[in-house]
Amino acid sequence: MSDISKDIGTIWNRQFDHRSFLCGEISFMLQEFEQKRNDTEVDYLFKAIENITDIKDTEVDRFKQAVDQALPETNNELQKVLTVCNQFVDVENKYKESEYLESAKQQRKIEWETFMDYITTSYSEINSLAENKSESLQKLYSEIEKKLHI
Secondary structure: OHHHHHHHHHHHHHHHOOHHHHHHHHHHHHHHHHHHOOOHHHHHHHHHHHHHHHHHHHHHHHHHHHHHHHHHHHHHHHHHHHHHHHHHHHHHHHHHHOHHHHHHHHHHHHHHHHHHHHHHHHHHHHHHHHHHHHHHHHHHHHHHHHHHHO
16 A cells, blocks of 8 residues: 555656756756846846936936027917917908898898799799690601601
8 A cells, every 4th residue: 555655646746746847947047047148137227327317417408408499489489370360260250240241141142042943943944845845846746747648
């Protein structure tokens, strides 16, 4: 019985105990990242910090100077654009509020509707006359044709 329990123990260790494999993999990963790279990531971080401090020390001041020079001009241009836009709005409101223009617009609308009514009635009259004429001509030609055959 003791042999069976030993065999079961060894089978369980072989199937489920992965400590030796994991220790090998962990040591391989440590060797890859610590020994082969020789702290290259740390060097990259220090280079990045140096670049950031250089930018902070030199470029920020130059940027502030450029902004101080450009913003007043830009602000003046924006103010000019705003005044022109406000003038357009004022002119539009003036014409919207004009009673004469509104009454003229309504008059033109009424005249247009009257014109369109006239055109549609004229077209319908012309169509009916054309149909009547066509029917009368067909009757006339059919009578002539009958007379010719007799």
